[in-house]
Amino acid sequence: MAPDATGRAVGGADHWIDSLPQAVLLTDAGLVTRVNAAAARLWGVPQERASGRPVLEVVRRHTLETLLERGGELELEVTGRTLRCTATRDGRHGALIVEDVTEHRRREAELREATAVLSHEFRTPVAALRGVLEALEYDMPRDLAQNFVRQGLQETERLARLAEDLAVGFRPTRARTLPLAEAFARAERLLTADLSARRASVTFGQDHLVRADPDKLLQVLLNLIENALKYGPPAQPIEVQTHERGTWIEVSVLDRGTPIPDTESLFKAHTRGRTATGQGSGMGLYIVRSIVHGWGGQAWAERRGDANAFCFTLPGVGGIG
Template identity: 85%
Template sequence: MSAREPQGVAAEASGWIDALPQAVLLSEQGLVTRLNAAATRLWGVAQERAQGRPVLEVVRRHTLEALLERGGELELEASGRTLRCTATRTGVSGALIVEDITEHRRREAELREATAVLSHEFRTPVAALRGVLEALEYDMPADLAQNFVRQGLQETERLARLVEDLAVGFRPTRARTLPLSEAFARAERLLRPELGARHAELTFGQDHLVRADPDKLLQVLLNLVENALKYGPAAQPIRVQTEARGHWVEVRVLDLGEPISDTESLFRAHTRGQHATGQGSGMGLYIVRSIVHGWGGQAWAERQGGANAFCFTLPGVAGLG
């Protein structure tokens, strides 16, 4: 074997460890013997400066020094990142491997949020269907039974739409050009039983051509009008106003409820208004803002005159309105 062969093997090993996305620190008797490229970026210390120095001087965290001494695994937060740290020991030699799992944790949080969203969205139609089926167990006039059947079909339509939404992250958006009046008509049809129960009148403003996923737009409208029905006074009008603003169309849902002191907090996950009663997960307005941000718009709430206005924007298309 020539003298160059061991050097070539060492260079190959060095290239391999530098190619790893994880930060790797090797030590012996508490002193650093090797940092790979990811480790030099993580701790900001070049291999030449780190070699031969105590581990603590390089990693600058007693928790990592202790982990390397005993071996094991832990997670820590550093500069807004989540790091998974694994250490192994063999005699006086040790290896510390640090992996950035920030994106993994973010996806886990999104999954938990999606579960909460689905729980919120499925609760209302499932409860309505249960009530319809319980009512149909009893003898009643045919016209009344037919009315319950219609309500059940409406809630089934909502459930079918929600099931379709389960695949929204796995397919392209189904955005198309449509008149707002189309979405308004669908929303009014689905909300008719709730409007009747609250003796509330729902009116819509001027029509505009917009570009959006029709089901997502419907979901936003349903959430906002249901929110107005839930928190506004009974037998009071709910107005849906529209206005063109350049290349965007602004939609406002107004109710005559009590003034809201902190409107911004209502759009956070699991947050409910101070006048909220009964059960609720506080996800409705969070869902609205998430959908609206998805098509590049904005969603907010403000006080206009004597009414609460829940507003959102969506891309407009010239030619109508």
């Protein structure tokens, strides 16, 4: 049976309204005629006491009272929750529907953040592929050309995996045991052009067996070494140190840049250092920390002597299981 303007079913019971997850308040000439169970919980007013009272006494917000008078829709932030409020009017009768959309808004924010992260991650393999294609335009020995082709195929695989993540969401990490030297060699190869342009060099510390997603580990290394190239002085060596910390391996990227006053803020999304110049999304270190936290490690920055050290930890094979 269809309900009338007060929400009561004509010729039948109106228990259906109490099964709705949304809070529903019905009015007649400015007085409350009905609140459902969700509304009673939201405003802390028993259903029997709400009937016959002015709207303001029940909802206790002038914003909602005005919304009911005019009709329309708005969102309210109430004690950490996001409420979508919709009001309709039909002559002297009115209805206010309030839906908790906190989780929906949270998922939207996560999707925006994930999109920003993936966009940032796409840049590295795209840049590497551009370099490979530009190199292949020139005549070169067959062995060297084949090496460029292999590198291009490797980066194409990375792009394919990123595209899969973009299509179906983040999947569990593809972790395996690998020597750090493998990731170091891959990062150095991809950064050859940047190192040459900055007349810089990079040295790597002792090798260790670790457990990580090779692509994510590479992304962390590339972000940290690229930052050292951008913000450290030109023609200065970049040092990548490794240390055992119990069952964890600590990797630190050191540059001789000027001291950074507030290192913790650099790891927040869309944040860049005060002295940063040129284009940048401010997502690099946020991505680093997100990836490292994904395998249970820590990421931070500190001053070590005359160098800035950007550090992270990852599981050594001794800590597996």
